[in-house]
Amino acid sequence: MNRSNTGANLPALRNHNAALVLDLLRAAGEAGISRLELAERTGLTPQAVSKITARLRDEGTATEAGRRASTGGKPRTVLKLVPSAAHAIGLHLDRDELTAVLVDLAGTLVGARTVPLDLGAEPSCVVEAAAAEAEALTGGRRVLGVGVAMPGPLDHDSGVLHRVTGFPHWNGFPLRDALAERLGRKVFLDKDTNAAALGLALRAGTRAGSFAYLHLGTGLGAGLVLGGALHRGARTGAGEFGHQTILLGGPACGCGGRGCIEALCLASVARGDIAAAARFLGVGAANLVGLLDIDEILLGGRTVTADQDTFVRGVAAVVEERARRGGAPEVPVRPAAGGPHAVAEGAAQLVLVPVFGRANVAYPQA
Amino acid sequence: MNRSNTGANLPALRNHNAALVLDLLRAAGEAGISRLELAERTGLTPQAVSKITARLRDEGTATEAGRRASTGGKPRTVLKLVPSAAHAIGLHLDRDELTAVLVDLAGTLVGARTVPLDLGAEPSCVVEAAAAEAEALTGGRRVLGVGVAMPGPLDHDSGVLHRVTGFPHWNGFPLRDALAERLGRKVFLDKDTNAAALGLALRAGTRAGSFAYLHLGTGLGAGLVLGGALHRGARTGAGEFGHQTILLGGPACGCGGRGCIEALCLASVARGDIAAAARFLGVGAANLVGLLDIDEILLGGRTVTADQDTFVRGVAAVVEERARRGGAPEVPVRPAAGGPHAVAEGAAQLVLVPVFGRANVAYPQA
DNA sequence: TCCACTTAAGCAACGCTGTTGCCAAAGTGC
DNA sequence: GCACTTTGGCAACAGCGTTGCTTAAGTGGA
Incomplete structure (x- = not known):
């Protein structure tokens, strides 16, 4: 139960x-x-x-x-x-692009659309654009709901956005309810990294009970799957991986801190030293493996994809070294599978999770 | 459910x-x-x-x-x-001491015994000693089972010990089953930090849905309660907090790594700079708050108790600073309540958890 | 070809769960 | 003293998985 x-x-x-x-x-x-x-x-x-x-x-x-x-x-x-018995829609609202997918019960991609998007526009316009894409994909099929993935922070439980980085006018906007009313469907909202992790959790082959998906793109974040369920934390704030301090007194980070993994990684990438970036990422991964005792590390994001082998090898080396010291189990490091619609497909899985009983860990009210 | x-x-x-x-x-x-x-x-x-x-x-x-x-x-x-309707026994097997407690359904301490113990002795002798203490406390009462807390690593699911630090002869010993057979009762085994965290989770006043208990004594470890349930990880390995790297290239640690929080903290304590130790601990706590989005940080252990205010203030300062930068929510830092039997009482709660339905997060089999 | 055997899956009766509709118990307040 | 409110039990009920048994559909030896 x-x-x-x-x-x-x-x-x-x-x-x-x-x-x-x-x-x-x-x-x-x-x-x-x-x-x-x-x-x-x-x-x-x-x-x-x-x-x-x-x-x-x-x-x-x-x-x-x-x-x-x-x-x-x-x-x-x-x-x-019978996968075609019902479908789910997934929307990925990125800073400059909106991706919409339709998947069947098995999670198989049935249709996809991608259009430019300006997250800086009025929320009501964005809602309208998102709704239009969702409706364009429906096509008379039985659709169980719509999952929406966005860059955080936001609150999954209430479906309200917080201070989206760079777009202060979204602050407090009840996106989930607005879209649900517009579409007349159930809507689920989550962070893009969480959606990506959920998509990976349900991919055939990734039957690991718990893993961390580390996403290195323009920033560095993580999606955590613990015991088969997404770990969001009480305020959907979990997965803040990039601003973990691994070098006290290190270089300043955009967040105001010093020695954050994100700053160290991206600086290394900027000067072309991918191996060093991978090692920094590996240190964070090793810390995480020790703290949570997970089964697997999955790496994704544009920066990783550009030098996949270097990143996987570099992270694996640090994680393995720690395992040898006895501080953590041997944990495989792999590139995250998933094409251009990975986040949108994961968003669609937000809808399917309750159907298949893999409910999220519930949090008691205060 | x-x-x-x-x-x-x-x-x-x-x-x-x-x-x-x-x-x-x-x-x-x-x-x-x-x-x-x-x-x-x-x-x-x-x-x-x-x-x-x-x-x-x-x-x-x-x-x-x-x-x-x-x-x-x-x-x-x-x-x-009616608290007296049933009872549970908790055993804390420490390196040199065995503490046994009897608690009622409400978790209230009914009886306690402490005797010297040599963890270096034959496992069978230790089992016998533990069983004798448990039986001495029973006294004809209805006892639901026995919870055992020990320094890790060990496996909660199988009830088998691993390479207990400094006592290699325990390696692979099936303590849970041995004790269960000897006593004819249900036995539950867990790490001491997990038991302590569980005890804190069920204390009146600590109704936080998720928190981390950081224990600084001869070593540094953590017990994690996420969504009201103990997070053990797939191999009961979660909570390895002390060997988190926070200063790349820092001083060597006993584990073979460099810049581990434990090494930094204990070195500061050794030279009497408690404020510095607290700041190091705070960096790890801030990393953890960001990663897991927990509600509270609780501090315990002999070293913390000796300078409680300094530690609480120091850790809180670092965590708050991070919250101000927007990287993490405002999370209270408090000293962990609990007297000399805290771990044994938490061990007893291992027995009571299923009675009150706060089941542990189950992990799917591979 | 037959027949004994094995394994899978449905039918029917059953026990037990929470639910619904109703009524008795036990207060308040004009 | 009586109308009203609120609590909580009684009885009938629908629906869940379980049990005991039967039927379906194969294999394999004589």
Whole structure:
């Protein structure tokens, strides 16, 4: 059951178990999964799984697709997710560009649009532009909601923006509610790094329970996935990785501090010393691995992509050195998969998270 | 519902809701709480709460205790937890000392024993000594289980010790199972810093959803409580705070690295410059606040206790300075409450956590 | 070809959960 | 003293997963 402070009743129980089954169906992908295997993995009885999958088939969310080889008795029937049963829209509002994607239940990209955007414009104009892109992608399909990713800071719970860097007029704007009213759909808002991390968490192959996505572009930030769920912190402020001090009394940073990783990394990049930048990044990654005991480090962002191998090797070297000293486990460092729509696709996953039961860690109210 | 990957059935539902109600009863303490208030807080219907509390009263876990003033109708009946309905034992196995405590359901200390201990002795002898202390405290009471806190590293999930610093013969010893078999009781194992953090999380007054407990004694470590639950990481390795690099190329640390907070802090303490030690600790705390967006920093450990005000002020100054730069929220820094048995009491809470539904964040299997 | 055996999955009855509708209990205040 | 408000239990109920059993659909040996 998902962590929460609220009581659960029978409908909640039913949703929980259905979401669990859907998550396994999604993870099984094209290979499918049998009822008995679902029963084994969920801990439910086979009969319960039969009932749940029957409901899902009635809804059109799941379907039977062939059968496995017999092992001496009746062969198992293979069940699969029907990805086209529902869709989600993801919007990435960047400083100068708006990317909108439509994904199906499996997270597969169905459609994408990219248009120029001026975040400096009136919020109402931006809302209108975003809504127009979302509607253009819908096309009569069953759309569960819209996920929006933006540069922070913002508050996920209330859906309100804070002092977006360089765009003070956004301060306090209730973007989520404004867009939800305009579109008549559920809207979810999160930071771009969080959306990217969520997208990575749900990519086939990245089944790590917890990892950090480090994004080095014009700035340096992180998205944290802990125990399979996005860690946002109480105010959606988590992931402030770039202004971690790693060199006391070091060079001044734009934030007013000294010796921040971001300043050190970007200065190294500016003078062309990518290996040094990678080592700085690695120090922060090693600190993070020790503090949180995560399974994996994923690197992304324009600056990383430009010299991917150097960054991956440099960060891995520092992390491994620390593991050898016994201060941290051996943690793989890999480049983050994902094309030009990675953030928008992650934003779409904000909508799909509750469907598949991978609820976010809930925070008790003060 | 608690986050998990397993299916839920009616008994699980019932336990979840009962635990939720018990948690609210515990939080209400001597003041008590009415049925309607419980209904409001849990989201359950008043009738469901009536049924649940009736079961708890039958069990002897809750009781009616007076009534509130009327607001124009029938006055509300106040319900309270019956702390003596069950107990938990907490063991703190330190390098040279074994502390055992008995606490009731409310977490109140009922009994305590402290004896010398040699962690260098045979594991079987230590198990025997620990079991004897636990049994001496039981005294015919209903004891739900035994929580054990030790210096790490160790694995909470399997209950197996790793290379305990300075005591290599413990490597791989299945302490949890050995003690469970010897005592015939459920046993839970965790790091001392985690137990301390858990104890703080459940102390009245510390209702922060997430905080970091920084422990500065002979070493420097941290216990992290995120979203009301202990964050252990996949291998119970989280909280390695002391060997975070904050001064690249700085003085050598015992771990083999350079510029670790622990080395810097302890060196400052050694030469009597407590204010400098506090500032170093503050840099790490500020890094952590930014990364995890927590609500509070709690400081403890012998070294901190010796100069509490200096440490609290010094750390708070650095954290506040960072908040002013906009890089992190304003986070209070406070001394950790708790007497000589704080760790053992936290260990006992390991047993009580599932009773009150504040389950730990579950990690998906690989 | 038949038949015993194995394995998968549905049917029906069941126990138990929280919910709903209603009513009794226990106050306040004109 | 009576109308009103508020609390909380009783009884009937819908719906969840579970249990016991039956049917479906294969394998493999005689």
